[in-house]
Amino acid sequence: MIQARVFEELCDNVGRENVFDNIEERVCYSFDATKEKHLPDLVIRPHTKEHVSTTISIANKYNIPICPRGAGTGLSGGAVPVKGGIVLDLKNMDKIIEINAKDLTVTVEPGVVTKDLQDEVARLRLFYPPEPGSAEFSTIGGNVAECTGGMTGMKYGVTRNYVLALEIVLPDGSIINTGRKTLRSVAGYDLTRFFVGSEGTLGVFTRITLKLLPLPEKIGTITSYFKNIDDALNTTDSILIKSHFLPRSLEFVDKTGIDAVRGFTKEEIPEGVEALLLIDVDGNEKSVVNDISKIEVLCKENKALKTLVAKTDDERKILWDTRRSISPSLFRIASMKFNDDICVPRSKVREVLKRVYELSKTYSIQVAAFGHIGEGHIHLNLIYDEGKAADLSVHKLISQILKEVVSIGGTITSEHGVGDTKSEFIGLELSPHEIEIMKELKKMFDPKGIMNPGKIFV
C-alpha cells in the first residue's frame, strides 16, 4: 500500500493526470506476455526524464518498488510488478530525438516502438537490425533492458551490439550518461554494456543512442519444408559450415509449431512436414538472387520436400507471418505455456532437441520448438492447461531441460532475460561467487533494492 501523502507527493511532482491508483489501470498493468499477474499499487506514466527522476527518488525515499515497463510484451516477467509498488509505464516517452545519418546513429526515448524506429530510419536508407518477434509492438527501452535478439541475429547480432550510449536515471534520482555517441568508445568500464540486459534492476533509461547500418538493398526469402528435423539441421550445416553463406536469418520450426499455425496463416504448409526452415539473405539485387538460388539447391540436396522462394514483398510477409504467429498461436492448443529461450553451441542442437522430445514424452507435456537455429538458439515452449498437477510436472520438466542445457555448455536464456520466471534456475549457470559479485554491483547502484525487485536473483 502506498500512503496517501506519498501519493500526493507523486501527484504534485509528475502531475495527477499521470498517476493512476484505480483498480482498472492497475489490472491492466499487472501482466506481460508471460500471462503472469501481480497487481501494482500505482501506475505512473511519465512524459519527461524529470518525471522519471522525481518518481524514482520519491520511491527510493519511501522504499517503494519500481517496475519499469515498455509495452509489456516481454516473455520473462520483466515488466510484472511481482513485489507491487509502482509500474513506470514509459510508453508516453516515445520521441525519436535525432537521426544522424552521417554519424550512423539515432537517439530515442525508451517508449519508441521498435518497428516505428526501423521504418523511420529506413526512409533515410538506414538500418536498425535487431528485430524481436514482437518488433511491431515492443519498445526499444524494453529491448535494451532485456537485450533482445530476434530474427536477424545470425548476421547482425543482438541489441547489445547496437547500443552506443545511455542516459539513465538511477534510484537516487541522479541522471548519468554512459558511452558516447561514437561508433567506438572504450574510456573506462563499459557501463553501457553492463546496463544492457539489466532487466530494469539498476535504473531507468530515458535516452538511448543506437548504432545504425546502411540499409541492405534487397532481402530474399526462402522457406523449405522437411520430413524430419535431421534433414533441416543438415541443411543449416550445409549453408553455414560447408558453403560459408551468412544468411540474415536462419529460422527453424518443428512439427508442433507448424501444426499450431496451420490453417491460420496464408502459407499453405503441406501435410507430413515435420520441420521448416525460413531463411533470409540480404545484400544487393544480384547477390541476393545468387545466394537464394544456391541455398535452394542446398535445401534440395538435403532432401527438402518442397522449397518456396518469395517473389514479392507480400509473399515475404506471408512467409514471415507464419514464423511470427507461432508463439501466440500455441495458445490455441492449451491455455498456458512456458516460453523458453535456450541457446547451445551450434553442434549440440541435434542432441538437445532429441533429449527435449524424450523428456516431453516422459512428462506427457507437449513441447513446441522453434527459433533462431542458425545461432543454436531454440524457443522451447511447454504447452499445458492450467492446474496444479500440470504446474508441478511443467516445473520438473523445465528444471530437467535447463540442467541438461547448461551441462552441455548452453545458456538458460538468450534473449528474453531471466526475469522472475527463470530466477530460480540462474544458479544452474552462475556460481554462487559470480552471483554474489552481481548482487554487490546491483547494491552499488540500488542500495535499497527498489529497482524491479524479484527479478534475476531469487
Place this chain on the structure above:
Amino acid sequence: MGEDWKTEVSKCSKCGKCHTVCPVFLETGDEAMVSRGRISLAEALRDQQIVYTNKLRDYVYSCKKCMRCRKDCPSGVDYEIIISALLRGVAENMGIPLLPKIIFRYILPRRILFDTMLKVSSKIQRFIPMKKRGQMRHLPLLFMGKRWIPTLAKKTALQKFRNTKKLKNPRMRVGLFTGCLINYIYVDIAEAVVDVLNKMNIEVVVPQGQLCCGTPSSSMGDVKSSRKLAEVNRKVFESQGLDAIVSACATCTKTIKMDYLRTLGPSWKPISDKIYDISEFIYKYCGEEYETKPIEEKVTYHDPCHLLWVRGISDEPRNVLKKSSNFVEMDMAGSCCGGGGIFTIIHYDLTLKMLERKVASIERSGADTVATNCPGCVMQIADGFAGKNSKIKTTHSIQILQRALANGNINREK
C-alpha cells in the same frame, strides 16, 4: 445469456499485437484502452477481482468495436464475444441511462413514435441558425454530443420510397434496409441506391415495417431491445420473398448479416446469405456490365471499419469508384474516422484526434471528394471538414456511381 466469454478471455496470449492496430490505443497508449487490457479487465471481472464501476464503464465504452484487432489476433481470440459481454455486464450491473433506455425500449420499436420524436426535434431545430453548409448543432437526442451534424430530412426514406417503381422485367428484386441515419438524414443515399439499381434493371422495394438494426442498443449492452428489433426485422424481410437485401450502411449490414445469426440463430442463415453491402452487391451482380461516364472530380475512398475489418470488403467499392470517377487512393484509408455511437459522446476528445488524422489523410490524397460506404462515416468526416471550412465534399460511393450513370448509357441487355 452466454458464458462463452469466460473461456474466450483465456485464449488471449497477452502478446500485445492489438497495440499495433487499435485506433484508440494509437491515440492514448493506455493499456486499459486496448483489447489486451479490456480482456484482462474481463478476466478480473470473471475472477471477481474487480466490480463494475463508472471508471470501468468508460474503459469498456472506449472500444470503437471496429474489430480490427480480431482480424489480426494471432491467438484467434474472438474479441467481439468479450466486448459484447462487457457491454452487457455494464448494462446489467449499472443500468442503462434513462433516456437511451426509453429510446431503445419504447421508441426504436415503434416507427411512428420514432418519426414523431425526430419530427418534433427537427421543428425545434428551425429556431437554431443554419451554419456551415447544412451542418448544424443537433439536439441532444440520439446523437448527443457537441457535434456538427446535418439537419433531419423533411420526409424520411421510408416515407419517400413507400411505393417504389415496379419494373417490367426486372432481373432481380431486392429489398433496401435503410438504417436510421439514411432513413432520417441521408435520404439522398437511399435515393441513389434505388436510382442506380433501377438503372441496372433491378427492382427495389423498401419494406415499410423495418426498424433500427439494433446497433445503438447492443452497443450499450441492451440485448433485450436489440433482440426485439431483430425479430421485427426478421418478420418484415422474411415475408417479402426477395432475391437479395442491400444496405448502404456498413454497420447495419454487419449487424443484420452477422450479428443476427447470433441473435436469431441459424434460421437466419438463408436470409443472411442474401444480405449485401451495396457496392458488394453491384460488384457481384452487375460486375462490368454497366457503362459510366466517370465524373471529373478526384475521389478517394475511406474504408468503414465494419466493412473492411469485419467483412474484408475493400476492392468492391473501389471498383465502383474507379469506374465512376477520377479515383485516387489515400494513405491509411482503413484507419478509423472516429465516428460512431456512444464512443463519440464519452470519449469526444479521442473522436476528434482520430478524425484529425483521417482528415489529414484525405487532404494529402489531393481528392476533391471523399466517398465511403457508411452514413456514420459520412457524418463524422463531413463534421471534420465543416469544422475547418474545407472545400472537400463527403459522400457515399453509391452517389458517385449515381452521378456517373446519369452521365453515361446503360447496357442493360448483357
